[in-house]
Amino acid sequence: MKIAIGSDHAGYELKKEILHLLASQQIEFLDFGAFSIESVDYPDYGIKVAEAVAAGEFDLGILVCGSGIGMSIVANKVPGIRAALCIDAYCARFSREHNNANILVLGGRVVSKDTALDIVKTWLSTDYPGEQRHARRIEKISEIEKRFNRGGA
Numbered sequence: 001m002k003i004a005i006g007s008d009h010a011g012y013e014l015k016k017e018i019l020h021l022l023a024s025q026q027i028e029f030l031d032f033g034a035f036s037i038e039s040v041d042y043p044d045y046g047i048k049v050a051e052a053v054a055a056g057e058f059d060l061g062i063l064v065c066g067s068g069i070g071m072s073i074v075a076n077k078v079p080g081i082r083a084a085l086c087i088d089a090y091c092a093r094f095s096r097e098h099n100n101a102n103i104l105v106l107g108g109r110v111v112s113k114d115t116a117l118d119i120v121k122t123w124l125s126t127d128y129p130g131e132q133r134h135a136r137r138i139e140k141i142s143e144i145e146k147r148f149n150r151g152g153a
Contacts, residue, residue: 001124004058006032006049008042008071011064011108014116018062018106021117027124030058046074053102054080061103062120068107075103079149082141087111089122096126098134 003022007015012034022029032048034040042065053061061083063071068085075083083103084095087110095101104123106116128134 001027001060002058003027003029003124004032004049004052004061005029005063006034006045006061007064007108008034008045008066009037009039010042010066011071011106012037014106014108014111014113015062015064017113017117018064018120021120025124042070043074046071047078050075050078050081050083050103054078059102060124062106063103064106064108066107066109068105068110072105075105079145082138086119086123088115089118092119092123093126096123096128098137100128100130100134100138 005015005018019029019031033045046063049061049063052058063075063083065071072083072085075081081103082099082101083105084091084099084101085105085107086092086095092104104120106119111119
């Protein structure tokens with residue numbers, strides 16, 4: 001499994017904790033930045049991770065900003081991305097099982113370190129079973145995406 005990970009300045013400290021977790025579990029990853037707590041613009045990092053996952057260069061992605069909302073909005077603009085902002089392990093599990101989320105988004109100012117690490121562990125250990133009812137719903141999401149992306153931007 002290869003993970004693309006990124007944050008803005010508000011998510012930087014939590015991202016460092018997640019990087020330690022990934023390394024301890026010997027999960028391959030690439031950090032797309034930010035690389036300090038110096039103020040940056042979250043879209044610059046969210047788009048890098050989302051494009052890399054959408055292109056198939058990485059299996060999954062993780063994004064962290066202050067609330068998680070901005071990164072979610074950015075990532076979900078990229079066709080093929082299903083980014084899920086999760087606040088607990090329950091949301092993490094169902095975002096994978098039911099929605100086949102390919103990017104996990106966390107709010108560094110919203111969840112504690114321990115909760116965030118539990119979310120990441122749960123999300124990474126949960127597979128999408130591909131059940132017909134969920135596959136049908138994901139296909140409907142893809143059709144909506146195609147309808148609004150015709151002709152490009």
